[in-house]
Structures are given as C-alpha cells and as structure tokens.
Amino acid sequence: MSEEGRTKKFMFVNRKAPYGTVYALESLEVVLITAAFDQDVSLAFLDDGVYQLRKGQQTKGIETKNFSPTYRALEGYDIEKLYVEKEAIEARGLSEEDLLVEVTVLDRQALGKLMDEQDVLLSF
Amino acid sequence: MKFGILVNEGPYQHQASDSAYLFCKAALAAGHQVFRVFFYHDGVHNASRLTEPPQDDRNIVTRWSALAESHGVDLVVCVAAALRRGIKEENLAPGFRISGLGQLVEAGIQADRLVTFGD
C-alpha cells in the first residue's frame, strides 16, 4: 500500500496531555493510518505527552471517549517503538509501572539522537 | 524541492495559518513546489467559504483558494476532523477538497520536506 513502495521513518512526537485538548487523540489516528501505509513508525512521548500513557484513565465523568486502550492495541498494528523521556516521567513523579504499555525510557539526548535519524517528524 | 505543509489551527485564532501561508508563498517564489497543504484539527476551519472577515482584515480562506488557483496547490481537509467541526462539501471554499488522513501520510512519503504549523 505504500506509495511507490517507499518506506520512510516516521516519528510522532507527543508533548501534550490527553483530554485538555484533542491533539493526543487526533495524533493517534494519524499513527494508525501511517502504520497502514507500511511505514516505519515510532512514537516519542516528551513533557506532558507522557500523561497520555498514564494507567487508570477514567473518562466517564467528563463524557469523553477514553482512548487510552488504543495505546495497548498498537502492538497489533506492528507499532512497537514507543519511547518515553526519562526526565519527563521523573519530573512528574511517575515510573514505568505507571504506564499502560511497555516502553523504552531514554534521556533527552538519546531521544534527540533518534529524532535526528528520522525522515519525517510529526507533532500536533 | 517538493514541500508538504500541515496546518493544525483555525484561521484568526492562532498565527499558524498565516505563518503557513507566508511560508508557502516564499517557497513558491523561490521556485519550489508546494504540492499539498493538509488541514487537520481546528485547521479544517481554514476551508469554510462562509468566512467573512471585516474589510480591513486579510481574508485567510480566499488567500488559500488563490494559492490553489495560481500554483495548483492541493488543499486537503481531513474528513474526520472536518465532520466533527461542521465542515462539509457544501461549505467548502474553492480549491479545497475533503479526504482522508492517508493524504497527510502520502504527503509525508512523497514530499522532500513536511513542515508543521500549529499551536
């Protein structure tokens, strides 16, 4: 399905918390479509973006769809490269056990190195 | 060089749409190709032909339409984001079309550079 059979490295850089704005949800929709185009997809969670992966999200009271289970479904779309900023989870009193999915925790410089290796960076 | 542009914010509320437009204009003037501008999130409001700014203000919507007309820039509005926000075929300004998110991914694949403007 990829255009002219080309595969590019797409990284989605998520820096916003869920629910306060729609960006996290609509970003996830692009992630799924990109995977359907057989592209090399990875996700990076920096700053407040790490809150997207927080366990225990209950959205009934704000009458909004809880889209956090989608992160657990990413594996089924062969999206397995999830990177989380070490400084961001530490600053927010979180640890890997507080997150919904298995991730690779990297410090800011290691994340920056990965970003440098991408073909397309998308941030919402 | 071939550019793809992503606009994530609506007109008048945020500078993103103005910045994106001025970037496109400069890219075209330098002889580059802007082959697609993709409008996502509140960016879909850039496509509303019902927009009527006061006379002394710029018309952001017709400015985009003019770019499509003069340079063949493909103005694509995300269907899911548009329907959520009441943008439909019947209120689409000239030069815009509604399509899926695949058009954004395709822009990422085909363009030499994809530049994002948002909040």
Added chain:
Amino acid sequence: MLHIVNKSPFTHSALDTCVQVGQQGGDLLLIEDAVYAAVAGTAVERLVRHALQRFRVFALSPDLEARGVAGQLIEGITLVDYTGFVELVTHNKTCQSWL
C-alpha cells in the same frame, strides 16, 4: 535537523525541551511568540546563550518586527525572513515543530 519553536519561553517549556533534546550542530528557528526569546536582557537569555553554543540560532524578522522587539537581540542570533525560513528547511534533512 531544523528545530522550529513558536512558543513564548516565559509560558511554555517548548524552547527548554528543544534545547535539551536537540543534537549539537542543529539549527534552531524562533517564530511567532518564540521570538521573544531572542531579546537581550530577559530571564531566558541564559537558555538562549546555551542554545547558541549548540545550534545556529535564527529568528524570523517579520515576527520580531510585528511584536516591536526587533531592535534588541542577543548577539549571535541571525535574522531571517520567510525566504530564509524556506532556505533553512531545504538546508536541513528534517524539521521538527515544537508545538
């Protein structure tokens, strides 16, 4: 790569995170409300000076002029117009907008 920041450094962490994450030798462009970071004598001048040691730092002059702050820039920052913005994008293999 090119890092594009559009947020005021006084209300958002975007510039700070960008400077910590970005790799040595990259380019940094300040646009929209981020151009306030380019002004000398503010509380964020140290952060920008740190950025200058690691990246080439540019600021979009129409955005500086619009905000009345074009005349008092931190030394080492290069002014560009939209044509220069386009050149920075073509010069770098990728760009990241720190929204």
